[in-house]
Every structure is written in structure tokens, then in C-alpha cells.
Amino acid sequence: MSMIKSYKYFVGNAWHDPAEGGYIESENPANGRVWARFPDCREADISRAVAAAKSAFYDGPWGRMQPAERGRFLRRMGDAISKHADRLGEVETRDNGKLPSMITPALREGAWLVDSFHYYAGMCDKFEGRVIPAEAPDMHNYVKWEPFGVVAQILPWNSPLGTLFWKLAPCLAAGNTVVMKPSEQSSCSTLELMDVLLEADLPPGVLNVITGYGPTTAAPLIEHPAVRMISFTGGTAGGRAAAVAAAQTVKPVVMELGGKSPQIVLPDADLDLTVNGVAAGIFPPGGQSCISGSRLLVHRDVIEPFSERLVQIVKKARLGDPLDPSTQIGPMANRAHYESVLKRIAAAEAAGHRLLLDGRNACRDEGYYIGPTIFADVPNSAELAQTEVFGPVVSTEAWEDEAEVIKTANDTVYGLAAGIWTRDVTKAMRMADQIEAGTVYINNYFNAATQSPVGGYKQSGYGRENGWDGMRAFLQTKSVWLSLNPHQPDPFA
Structure with a gap:
């Protein structure tokens, strides 16, 4: 009998056992046999992950880092992924049955999935503000884009790594930190990826992964007051539930949902x-x-x-x-x-x-x-x-x-x-x-590119991933008014 691989969850560049000690088993769909297990994270684990991400953004170097430096981290992430493409592809295959030919080649150097990290690495210092021609005299009005802070990313079971890359690279390029929650049906490849990305030497707390079920892990994560934005991919029913949960604390959500194309x-x-x-x-x-x-x-x-x-x-x-x-x-x-x-x-x-x-x-x-x-x-x-x-x-x-x-x-x-x-x-x-x-x-079907936005109309979701649109989704707009000749008359004279 083969050994069952046991994963921990990933927070602050370290591995942790679930506070309540629960684990979820992963069956290999090729034979129906359990091959791995991963944590069933609950409130204490969620709090630890969000606290680490919040600290990395506000107290650690990530939130203050210059965009070009973030780009260097993203390049190292892409290099680490391509180096371990076979390993990552095999884990995803064992976890959800996806053919290696549909995932592993896309993770190798020069392929479009892994190149999303290189693409957004180059974009880190390319998003620029603009000046608004204000009509008020002696006023300078400019607009800038800023990261949200802690972003929760909810991943589907059918393509965990592919979906994660579409979300993770632009989110980090924009300057956010991340807490990821992969599906309880296929969490192992995301956890395996974290072990690979340790080679990129990111500051602790920038990347965090908690695993578990939707109602007891995803919903509390989405509702956590320190989480500022949600990126969700999954079924339409799950998207509705995520939108309701996010509405409790008025968080923006980008979601790519189902289809009947x-x-x-x-x-x-x-x-x-x-x-x-x-x-x-x-x-x-x-x-x-x-x-x-x-x-x-x-x-x-x-x-x-x-x-x-x-x-x-x-x-x-x-x-x-x-x-x-x-x-x-x-x-x-x-x-x-x-x-x-x-x-x-x-x-x-x-x-x-x-x-x-x-x-x-x-x-x-x-x-x-x-x-x-x-x-x-x-x-x-x-x-x-x-x-x-x-x-x-x-x-x-x-x-x-x-x-x-x-x-x-x-x-x-x-x-x-x-x-x-x-x-x-x-x-x-x-x-x-x-x-x-x-x-x-x-006259073709199923093509995609990092530069080309994807997303849905109607109940297939809202917002876009990939390209400039994908990065813009992880930024919020700030308008700044500067008085060039400060003078404020008494309003009650």
C-alpha cells in the first residue's frame, strides 16, 4: 500500500497544522483511492493567514516596495515554476485527473501560463497615474491607482494552477498580499506550488494558503474584516454565495463563473x-x-x-x-x-x-x-x-x-x-x-493568452482577468487635489 502524502497549510512562509486537527482526504480520480490529505482550516487558521497577509502589506516590506522590485520577485516566481513544471503537473493530475499534457507544458519556460508572471513582472512599473484638467484656479488634480491590501482568492477544482496564475501574478504586481483558498476537491497542487515558490524568497505573509470547505473556510475568509477584495472562480451558485458573503463587509468582487457556451x-x-x-x-x-x-x-x-x-x-x-x-x-x-x-x-x-x-x-x-x-x-x-x-x-x-x-x-x-x-x-x-x-x-476554440482579457456576461460573472484589465481589477482609484496657492476664505464671513 502506497504512503498517503500529508500536507499542512501555508502561512508566513511556514507550514502549519490545523488548529482543530482536522484533515480532508484527496482521492485520485483515476482509481478512486486516497493518495493525500490536507488541512480542514477553521477560524483560528483563517485569522492566522489574514493577519500574516495584513502584516506583510502594512508592516512588512511588500506594501512599501518599489514596483520594479516587485517585478524582480515575480520573475523569480516564474523561473521557479518552470523549473518544477513536471512536479507540479503530476500533483495536479493525481489530485483532479487533468491530463499532464494540458497543464505541464503550460508551466515550462516560454509557455503562456508561467509567462503570466514574467508579463506582469514587466507591468509592475508600467501603470501610471494621470492629471485631470481641473477648472478650479490654482488647483492640481491627479489620479493614482493603489492596491487594496489583503486579497482573498477562491479557486475552482477543475484547473487550480491555471486559475491561480491568472489571479496571483496581476494581484501581486499591483502590490497586494494574498490569502488563497483552493477547492476542497483539489487543494494539493496549490500547496505544492507554495513549496516551489519558497525558492523565490518572497517576504513572509505575501503568499498564504488555507484549505477547507466553502461554508467553514471560504465564507469566513471572504467576510473577514481585514480582507479588502475578493477574486472568485467557480460555479454560478458558488459565485452568488461569495457575492452575498462579500456584501456583508462591502467588498468588491471579481468573478468568473459557469457557462453553457x-x-x-x-x-x-x-x-x-x-x-x-x-x-x-x-x-x-x-x-x-x-x-x-x-x-x-x-x-x-x-x-x-x-x-x-x-x-x-x-x-x-x-x-x-x-x-x-x-x-x-x-x-x-x-x-x-x-x-x-x-x-x-x-x-x-x-x-x-x-x-x-x-x-x-x-x-x-x-x-x-x-x-x-x-x-x-x-x-x-x-x-x-x-x-x-x-x-x-x-x-x-x-x-x-x-x-x-x-x-x-x-x-x-x-x-x-x-x-x-x-x-x-x-x-x-x-x-x-x-x-x-x-x-x-x-474558426478556433479554447485559445487564451496572458495579454487577452477573459470573463463573462450575465450570470457568467463580472470583471476580467488577464491583460491590463486583469491587473486593473486589483487596483483602486484615488483622486488627489493639491492647492498650488493655498488660500481659504472664511466661509461664514
Whole structure:
């Protein structure tokens, strides 16, 4: 029997046991067996983490540090991450089943995820104030941006490291300190990262990680009076709860939430390109991505050949242990989610939707495997078309009129992403302007870059991550009025 790895939580550049002694077990979704455990943090642990972050900002060197010096720390962080890319990728795979090919290459030097630290390192001393032409005589009015102080970052279970990097690099570049709370379903890679980042020699308290459940760890952290701003990624229900908790102390929140993203296939689309792109836009991560393009709106003239090709392509996918290099689709990230996806598939079948490919045939006695699942003739009003499954499940619906398909694409509470497949670039751009989504892909899907903002419309969240927008989210605006010729007459003369 293999040893179970035991993590502590990370505060002030040191490791700590939980004050109440509780731990949470992590199952490897590839086999369903416990491989690690991590702390179940409660009030005393939260207070310790927030106090360390507050001290680092107000009393330690971080809050007074010159921007260029912060940039040097961020560069060292990026270098340390790329040095340990294989180690970090393997831990995340064991923790939530993500294929190493989807995380490890992005952590190596020159790759876009790790380069977010280098990108924001260069931005540290690039955000500048501005002078307002005040009409009052002898008055100088200028605007500057300042950090909030202690920021709480709540991370999801599907992509802990990728999401963390999008938040952490701009947050630190802006001058804040951080308390992170990863999901109770996948906390180990975040804790492993802290051990790696000790090599960057950051001042104690700048980075802190507490682990535990939403109601007993995340909610008290969000409500803590010393926490000044919240960055949240997760499901829409969790986002609502975070917003309510933050409202108790009137904190700003940036949140990226769920989606039910449409992909519109026009009759002139290159079907080979389109089928490959649609398949890549959902199935390799097992549909466990907020932007998965799971709602396929295909023109009636091509829906039959499109569906046939899609089924044939995804039937070839190799499911298995994500640590096996030949595996192309890994397991669902945890037992509870695996059972949820199976219930969604059964409900869609019971509702009478035509099943073209049944991923339940991939289920095994060991591990949480579900294969690609394709339903046909699913009206947009159906639960399957409106509810985020977050699994390898797609629905197709035929359309004929361009104006109507835009209405259908927008007929959802979500607005995270969308895809358009056509040879007519002018038409694609016109349609992109009408789609209510934070990101629109034309003849591609699933691309991202540190420089490009991401975020949602409607119930997919608000605020943006990445690029200048991502850094601006972690800064607050201050207006300063300076009298150049101080003179104040008696107001009651």
C-alpha cells in the first residue's frame, strides 16, 4: 500500500497544522483511492493567514516596495515554476485527473501560463497615474491607482494552477498580499506550488494558503474584516454565495463563473476543421472547463454529416489513467461530480433526447470515467441545453435563419464564451458583435493568452482577468487635489 502524502497549510512562509486537527482526504480520480490529505482550516487558521497577509502589506516590506522590485520577485516566481513544471503537473493530475499534457507544458519556460508572471513582472512599473484638467484656479488634480491590501482568492477544482496564475501574478504586481483558498476537491497542487515558490524568497505573509470547505473556510475568509477584495472562480451558485458573503463587509468582487457556451456552425463551414475544433473545445478535458462549447447549433444543411463525423472522431478517443502518455481523455475530477454527470445524462435520455454516442459505456469498476456523450435534436429550451453539465456531454440543434440562431445562442443565463465556424469572415464578425459573451472564437476554440482579457456576461460573472484589465481589477482609484496657492476664505464671513 502506497504512503498517503500529508500536507499542512501555508502561512508566513511556514507550514502549519490545523488548529482543530482536522484533515480532508484527496482521492485520485483515476482509481478512486486516497493518495493525500490536507488541512480542514477553521477560524483560528483563517485569522492566522489574514493577519500574516495584513502584516506583510502594512508592516512588512511588500506594501512599501518599489514596483520594479516587485517585478524582480515575480520573475523569480516564474523561473521557479518552470523549473518544477513536471512536479507540479503530476500533483495536479493525481489530485483532479487533468491530463499532464494540458497543464505541464503550460508551466515550462516560454509557455503562456508561467509567462503570466514574467508579463506582469514587466507591468509592475508600467501603470501610471494621470492629471485631470481641473477648472478650479490654482488647483492640481491627479489620479493614482493603489492596491487594496489583503486579497482573498477562491479557486475552482477543475484547473487550480491555471486559475491561480491568472489571479496571483496581476494581484501581486499591483502590490497586494494574498490569502488563497483552493477547492476542497483539489487543494494539493496549490500547496505544492507554495513549496516551489519558497525558492523565490518572497517576504513572509505575501503568499498564504488555507484549505477547507466553502461554508467553514471560504465564507469566513471572504467576510473577514481585514480582507479588502475578493477574486472568485467557480460555479454560478458558488459565485452568488461569495457575492452575498462579500456584501456583508462591502467588498468588491471579481468573478468568473459557469457557462453553457454555444458553437454556431454555418453551412459553408469547413466540416473537417469544424468537427476537429468542436471536439477539441470540450472533450480532451472531459468537458470540465467553464468555456466548454457544449451547445452545438448546426445549420440544417450540414447537421447530418457534421454529427456523423463528430461521432466517428470522438469514438476514437482513448480514455484511461491520465499519467499514461497514451491517454487522451482522463476521468471526472471527483466522485461527486462523476455521479452528477451520470445523473444529467440519464435525465436527458429520460427526456427523450436522441443519444448518438453514450459515454457511460466507458464507466469502469475503478476510477471516475465517462466517455464523450452526444445528444441530437435537443431544443434550446431543454434542461440539457440550459444547464451546465461540466462533463463530456454535448447537445445538437438544427437551425435555418441567422437572426434566429443568434437569439438562440443568447437565450441562456450564461455568457462566457461562444464559437462561430464559417468561411465568411465578414459574416462571422457581424455575428460576433451580436453574441452576448465575454469571448468569441471564430474558426478556433479554447485559445487564451496572458495579454487577452477573459470573463463573462450575465450570470457568467463580472470583471476580467488577464491583460491590463486583469491587473486593473486589483487596483483602486484615488483622486488627489493639491492647492498650488493655498488660500481659504472664511466661509461664514
